Amino acid sequence: MADEIPTVQILDKKNYFSQSLISLPSALPYPPLPPSSLRLRTSVLSLTVNNFTYAALGNLLRWWDVHPLPSSTPAPYNDSSKYGRISAWGYAQVLESTVAAIPKGSYLWGYVPLGTLPEDLQVSLHPSIADQVIVTSAHRKDAMPIYNRYFIYLPSTTTTITTTTTTSSRAEEIARKTTGVAHDAALRVMHATAFLMESFAFSSTPSRVVAPGAGPDDGQSDDPSWSAADADLSDSTVLIFAPGSKAGALFAALLGARKAGEDRPRRIVGVTSGFSQAFVEGTGLYDSVVLTSAEPMSVFTDREEKRVVVFDFGGRAGVAQRWAGTLTPEYPSLQFVGVGSAILDPKVAESVFAAAAKSPAPAYKAARVNAGDMRPRAIKAIGEEEYWAEEARSWEVFRRHGIKGLKMNWGEGMGDVLKGWDRLARGEVLPSEGLVYKL
The missing domain is CATH 3.90.180 (Quinone Oxidoreductase; Chain A, domain 1)
Structure with missing residues (x-):
């Protein structure tokens, strides 16, 4: 070598x-x-x-x-x-x-x-x-x-x-042994973002709540516009766009593990394209799965939700923003959270970013997740050793089992x-x- x-x-x-x-x-x-x-x-x-x-x-x-x-x-x-x-x-x-x-x-x-x-x-x-x-x-x-x-x-x-998985006569055994290594490469950083979101930015414990967005990365200050009320997902409907993405699925799994009736959302809904529908449904992580082509208000039947929170993990062509705009008149407290982005054709990427920068502020409250800036805030909230121990315990569950399907x-x-x-x-x-x- x-x-x-x-x-x-x-x-x-x-x-x-x-x-x-x-x-x-x-x-x-x-x-x-x-x-x-x-x-x-x-x-x-x-x-x-x-x-x-x-x-x-x-x-x-x-x-x-x-x-x-x-x-x-x-x-x-x-x-x-x-x-x-x-x-x-x-x-x-x-x-x-x-x-x-x-x-x-x-x-x-x-x-x-x-x-x-x-x-x-x-x-x-x-x-x-x-x-x-x-x-x-x-x-x-x-x-x-x-x-x-x-x-x-x-x-x-x-x-x-x-271990190399492709040249051994014991390929099946080796693949089993290297599953954790594969998950480390493909999922671990996604889990870190999902963990920070679920355990801190959207924590039900006020002392753990930190702002999700970019800002000072020294952990010494935070966004005063982000509060425990912003973090509270109880009695809310959560819409996850690009629910088949690795980060979206991991976040849904962490939210879904919360206790029903306490800090768990009323519903966790995956909003997906037809291309990903079968996989998203097969994960078993969502209370329901709907297509992006559906009428947004058709998701809501009893209208008892306190609010709606939209998480966009990379839905294509601004579909999550369109849904948020349609829902805001009925749910004025709607919160939009941008997490990931779809693969953009390089020919249009610069124009897309330029247009987004010049766009007027939306009618709904919007935040953009930045894991690099969230982590120092989380460490400040609970201490460094405890933070890394918690993240490691959470990750170990997914390292062993991954995402179904x-x-x-x-x-x-x-x-x-x-x-x-x-x-x-x-x-x-x-x-x-x-x-x-x-x-």
Whole structure:
């Protein structure tokens, strides 16, 4: 592995559907590793709609800067004004280390580049959480904290991470053993967002309520416009758009686990396209499932709801906003919460974002979820050790079982990664599929 010619995915920034697999022979040999550093090579990653969001908003939110073009990139791809690299979530193997507590052979889970080229990162151990490390490299200083935090897995705990699922005669047994690894890559960051929303932004405990949106990320201040009343979902109907998305399904599962008659919503309704209907119904996470083509008011029969809360996890063509606009005259206290976005064609992405920025304020109250800013507030509310313990306990349930009907489909190598990227761009990936790759 150390002498292999590394390859990386490079995207056209203006047309991120267009990708190239670039070999970097001149990257060898690798230079000596600086002090307090790790040399990491991506080992397992997952592709989701999020990857395209990182590309679409890469200039605005500095996502192109997290994994810059290598110095060995050949022309014309070395022009960073035109080309760039986007990241995924998964595991990276520690090839070399100058950090005594993280030996060679360990793995880190977090935000990893798409490619087999190792990256050298300066890091510092978390002062109080033993299994976490923070990236301190200069080129990452402007990245949101959530992207600079990695979880450590020492060599004694990583046997299933190193297993390849596609070449063994024991493929069925290995797939079972690596289910947790696949879920880590495909679902863990989605769970973190859903957990922050359910346990804090929409908590029934006033002392835990934090604002869901962007704002100061030091945990020292909060949005005064967000209150316990905004967080209260009891006696409300919750409409989840893109209910087949991984984050939407995880949020529905967490809400559905609340006790009926106490802090559970009256109803959790999945509003879906016909393409995803069968999968959404099969998850068993929703009290009812309706099509986006339905008349919005047809969802409400007894009209006893205190209010309606719309969660948009990436519904297409502004369908969630249209529903919210239709429902607001009947439910003036309607709350709209934007969480994700659909894959946008690069040809229209900039115009869509520009139009959204110029749009007049809607008649309903709207908020936009930002997990990176929510987390410091949640940590401030209950303390860091308790926060991470709670998130870990919640995640372990989904790590074992995942989402009903969601199958993790493993690929191997960067060739398969590029095929998966193309399938996502063409809209061919089924809602019942999770795309996971071993490099």
